Amino acid sequence: MPRPLPVPPEPPADFEVAAFLPVLAGGLAAAPNVILQLAAPGVGYGVLESTVHSGNVMIHPIKRLRTTMTYLAVALLGTDEERAAYREAVNTSHRQVRSTASSPVKYNAFDVRLQLWVAACLYWGLADLHERLHGPMDGPEADAFYQYAARLGTTLQVRPDMWPPDRAAFDRYWSENLAATTVSPAVRAYLRDLVDLKMLPLPVQLLLSRPHRYLVAGMLPPHVRDQMGLRWTPRDEWLLSRTLRLLGHVDNALPYSVRRLPLGIYLSDLRFRRKHGLPLV
Numbered sequence: 001m002p003r004p005l006p007v008p009p010e011p012p013a014d015f016e017v018a019a020f021l022p023v024l025a026g027g028l029a030a031a032p033n034v035i036l037q038l039a040a041p042g043v044g045y046g047v048l049e050s051t052v053h054s055g056n057v058m059i060h061p062i063k064r065l066r067t068t069m070t071y072l073a074v075a076l077l078g079t080d081e082e083r084a085a086y087r088e089a090v091n092t093s094h095r096q097v098r099s100t101a102s103s104p105v106k107y108n109a110f111d112v113r114l115q116l117w118v119a120a121c122l123y124w125g126l127a128d129l130h131e132r133l134h135g136p137m138d139g140p141e142a143d144a145f146y147q148y149a150a151r152l153g154t155t156l157q158v159r160p161d162m163w164p165p166d167r168a169a170f171d172r173y174w175s176e177n178l179a180a181t182t183v184s185p186a187v188r189a190y191l192r193d194l195v196d197l198k199m200l201p202l203p204v205q206l207l208l209s210r211p212h213r214y215l216v217a218g219m220l221p222p223h224v225r226d227q228m229g230l231r232w233t234p235r236d237e238w239l240l241s242r243t244l245r246l247l248g249h250v251d252n253a254l255p256y257s258v259r260r261l262p263l264g265i266y267l268s269d270l271r272f273r274r275k276h277g278l279p280l281v
Contacts (some may be wrong), residue, residue, distance in 0.1 A: 008111070009245055011176075015141065015145075016145045016256055017077070017145065018256040018257075018259040018260045019141070019145075019259070020126060020130055020145050021076075021253055021259045021260065021262070021263060022126075022129055022130065022133060022251055022259075023258060023262060024247050024251050025129060025133060025244060025247045025248075025251065026129075028129065028215050028219060029125040029128070029129045029219055029246075030068075031194055031195060031212070031215075032125070032215075032216050032220050033121055033122065033125040034191070034194065035183075035191050035194075035195075035216070035220060035224060035228065035276075036055075036121045036125070036178075036181070036221075036224060037118050037121045038183070038187055038190075038191060039115070039183050039187075040114060040177070040181055041104075041105045041107075041182060041183065041187075042105055042106070042107035042108075042111060042113075042114045043107070043114050043117065043118060044168050044183070044184065044187035044190075045099070045104055045105050045107055045184075045187065046099075046107040046108075046109060046114070046188075046281075047190070048186060048187055048224070049099070049100075049103060050096070050097050051096055051097075052093050052096050052097060052123055055067065055094075055184055055281070057194065057199060058190070058193060058194070058198065058199045059199070061075035061199040066266065066269070067281045068278070069091070069263065069266045070086070070266045070267070070270050070281075071086065071151075072263060072264035072266075073264070073267040073270065073271055074155065074267060075151045075152050075155040075265065075267040076148075076149075076151060077260065077263055077264065077267050080269070082267075082271070082274075083151070083155045085274060086155065086270065086280055086281075087155055087156055089279070089280035089281045090114070090156065090281055091156075093281055094110060095109075095110075097109035102251060102278065104184070104186075106128075110157055112157050112159070112162060115153055115156050115157055115158050116153055116158050116162055116163075117177060119149075119150075119152040119153030119158055119163075120153075120170070120173065120174060122149075122152045123146070123149040123152055123170075124174060125147075126149070127145075128219075129219075129244075132241070132245075132248070133244055133245070133247060133248030134248045134249055134251075134252065135248075142167070143167060146166070146170065150163040167271050178223075178224075179223075181223075181227075182227070183224065183228060187228070188228060188229070191228065192228070195209075195212065195213050195230075196209045196212075196213065196217050197209045197212055213230065214240075215240070216228075216230065217230035217231065217236070218236060218237065218240040266271065279281050
């Protein structure tokens with residue numbers, strides 16, 4: 001049996017995580033978030049050199065989407081037992097991800113500093129998209145969501161005490177570590193293929209790669225966007241800002257049950273797989 005996970009502090013009784021889960025615009029931050037994660041050299045080369053090809057988004061995009069979304073679902077909505085079970089499944093893949101003598105940087109998928117960075121990217125992506133859709137986050141509810149989001153790291157090996165204690169501390173952590181990110185030429189080539197949807201059939205690439213590149217550029221912090229060689233103008237920013245605010249108005253009208261639905265589907269899939277002994281990742 002998987003050993004129990006450390007449990008972060010519980011949010012207030014009236015806290016509803018679904019309030020921070022975008023529905024209509026949820027997919028917009030996916031590729032930008034991957035870029036941010038891989039901009040940490042240890043994460044970037046860990047993905048680039050990984051021999052776990054079953055988890056490679058460029059080879060198995062549908063499976064990679066499922067496993068990533070399932071991780072978000074179980075971390076944010078799953079029980080402690082489900083989180084522990086999924087951690088054991090992810091650990092099986094992570095045991096094979098470590099640098100070799102020829103790797104440009106040293107890395108290990110169990111490095112809690114790298115896991116903390118990935119979890120921070122996931123939280124920042126959700127918070128950033130929420131603010132773009134609905135305006136600035138503030139108040140006790142935003143603080144509760146921040147503390148709740150520690151699960152994005154503690155579902156793996158990140159200890160609760162490693163999560164910055166409050167949002168101000170997170171902002172300091174984020175600014176310092178974001179400034180240190182570097183997209184190497186090798187990682188950039190891999191990520192440009194992701195941005196251009198090279199893993200999808202050619203007709204889909206031709207139809208969607210240009211708008212996808214636009215969205216990715218708009219959702220990235222400026223210096224990471226520059227490292228990726230993506231173009232962005234004030235007019236682009238104006239158009240994206242107003243489009244997201246419009247989506248935010250529609251999103252606001254949706255009940256929490258609908259907001260939970262996308263991740264709820266993946267959580268149901270996890271429960272089905274556990275019940276029938278199917279692979280979780």
